Amino acid sequence: MERNFVMIALFAALIAALGLVPKITLASGVPITAQSLGVMLCGTVLGARRGALAVLLFLALVALGLPLLSGGRGGLGLFVSPSAGFLIGFPIAAFVAGLITEKLRAMSVFWAAALGAAIGGILVLYIPGIIGMAVTLDKSLPEASLLATPFIPGDLIKSVLAGAITGSLAKARPDSVLSRA
Amino acid sequence: MLSLTSEIRTPYHPWPAGPKLGAVCLVTASLFIIGSPWFSGAIVLACLGLYALPGLGFLRQGLGALRMLWPFLALIALWHGVSGTLEAGLAVALQLLAAVGFANLVTLTTRLEDMAAVVTRAASPLRRFGLRPERFGLALALVVRFTPVLAQRGDQIAQSWHARTSRRPGWQVLAPLALGAIDDATYVAEALRARGGIDPVEE
Numbered sequence: 001m002e003r004n005f006v007m008i009a010l011f012a013a014l015i016a017a018l019g020l021v022p023k024i025t026l027a028s029g030v031p032i033t034a035q036s037l038g039v040m041l042c043g044t045v046l047g048a049r050r051g052a053l054a055v056l057l058f059l060a061l062v063a064l065g066l067p068l069l070s071g072g073r074g075g076l077g078l079f080v081s082p083s084a085g086f087l088i089g090f091p092i093a094a095f096v097a098g099l100i101t102e103k104l105r106a107m108s109v110f111w112a113a114a115l116g117a118a119i120g121g122i123l124v125l126y127i128p129g130i131i132g133m134a135v136t137l138d139k140s141l142p143e144a145s146l147l148a149t150p151f152i153p154g155d156l157i158k159s160v161l162a163g164a165i166t167g168s169l170a171k172a173r174p175d176s177v178l179s180r181a
Numbered sequence: 182m183l184s185l186t187s188e189i190r191t192p193y194h195p196w197p198a199g200p201k202l203g204a205v206c207l208v209t210a211s212l213f214i215i216g217s218p219w220f221s222g223a224i225v226l227a228c229l230g231l232y233a234l235p236g237l238g239f240l241r242q243g244l245g246a247l248r249m250l251w252p253f254l255a256l257i258a259l260w261h262g263v264s265g266t267l268e269a270g271l272a273v274a275l276q277l278l279a280a281v282g283f284a285n286l287v288t289l290t291t292r293l294e295d296m297a298a299v300v301t302r303a304a305s306p307l308r309r310f311g312l313r314p315e316r317f318g319l320a321l322a323l324v325v326r327f328t329p330v331l332a333q334r335g336d337q338i339a340q341s342w343h344a345r346t347s348r349r350p351g352w353q354v355l356a357p358l359a360l361g362a363i364d365d366a367t368y369v370a371e372a373l374r375a376r377g378g379i380d381p382v383e384e
Contacts, residue, residue, distance in 0.1 A: 003370040005316065005379050009323035010366040014359060016324065017331035021339070034355065041359060057320055064296040065185040065288045068328065073249050075185050075288030077281040080209045082253045135213065137257065138273045147256070165356045169363065176363045
C-alpha cells in the first residue's frame with residue numbers, strides 16, 4: 001500500500017521535474033518540453049487509476065500555487081487561461097493511456113504503451129484542450145483545432161518515446177510497471 | 182521550493198481561502214456568461230486597482246504573473262489583425278486578462294497551507310471512491326521534496342551524457358530518470374512502513 005502511494009507521489013514529482021530539466025532535443029533538432037510525456041508515462045507505467053491520481057496530484061499542487069508547470073508557471077490563473085482545457089484533459093489522458101496499456105496484454109509493452117499514449121495523450125487530450133481554447137479565445141471548434149494541429153507531430157514522437165521508456169522500465173523493473181503487474 | 186504566494190503583505194492575505202476561491206469561480210463564470218467587453222474591462226480595471234492598492238511592488242508582481250498570457254495575446258492580435266476584426270479581438274483579450282488577472286490575485290495572496298486545507302475539505306466527498314483526503318498533506322510533502330531531487334538527478338544524467346559525447350542530451354536520458362524515480366519510491370515506501378505507515382494509528 002505504501003509503495004503505490006509513494007509511486008503516485010513520485011510520478012507527480014517526475015512530471016514536475018520534467019518541466020525543470022533543460023529541454024531535450026529530438027533527432028530533428030526540435031526542442032520539446034517533456035512534461036506532457038510525463039503525463040503519458042504516469043498512465044502507461046502506473047496504470048489507469050493510479051496514473052490519473054498522480055496527474056491529479058500534480059495539477060492540485062499547480063492550482064495551489066506551486067510553480068511546477070514548465071516555465072515556472074503555476075496558480076489558479078492557468079485554469080482559466082486558454083491552456084485550461086489541456087490541463088483538465090491531462091488526468092483523463094493518463095487514465096486512457098493506462099487503461100489501454102492494461103487491456104492490451106496480448107501486445108508487447110512497447111506497442112500497447114505507445115498506442116495508449118497516442119490515443120490518451122493526443123486523441124482524448126485534444127478534445128477538452130480544443131474546447132478550452134474555443135471558449136477562452138472565442139473561436140469556433142474548427143478554428144481552435146487548427147491552432148492545436150502544430151503540436152500533433154511532437155506529441156506523436158512523445159507517444160513513441162512513452163512506449164519505448166515504458167518498455168525499458170518493464171525490462172529493468174518488471175514488478176514496477178503497475179499497469180502490467 | 183517557493184510557492185507563488187507573494188511575500189509582500191497585502192490586506193487580502195488574512196482573508197479566508199474558501200470564499201476567495203469561490204469568488205474566482207463566480208468572476209470567471211460571469212465573465213464568460215456575460216461576455217460583454219464593458220464588463221470584462223470593468224473587471225480588468227478593478228483588478229488593476231486591487232493590485233495597485235498594496236503598493237507598486239505588488240502591482241509589478243501581478244503584471245509579471247500575466248506573462249503566461251503573452252503567447253495567446255500575440256495569437257489574438259495576429260488572428261484578429263489579419264481578419265480585420267480588431268474589436269472582437271480586444272473583447273477576447275480583455276476577457277482573458279480579467280479572468281487570469283483575478284485568479285492570479287487569489288494565488289498571490291493565499292498561503293499554500295490555507296489552499297491545501299480547502300482542497301482537503303473539498304475532497305472529502307471523494308472518500309466514497311476510496312480516496313483518503315487526509316493523505317493529501319503527505320503526498321504534497323513528498324512531491325515538494327522529490328521534485329528538486331529528480332530534477333537534480335536529471336542534470337547529473339545529462340552531465341554523464343556530456344562526458345561521453347558532444348551531442349546534446351536526447352530522449353535517452355529519460356528512461357534512467359524514470360527508473361530512478363521508481364527505485365526512490367521503493368526505498369521511501371520501505372522507510373514509511375518502518376515508521377508506522379502512511380495512516381498512523383490515532384493516539
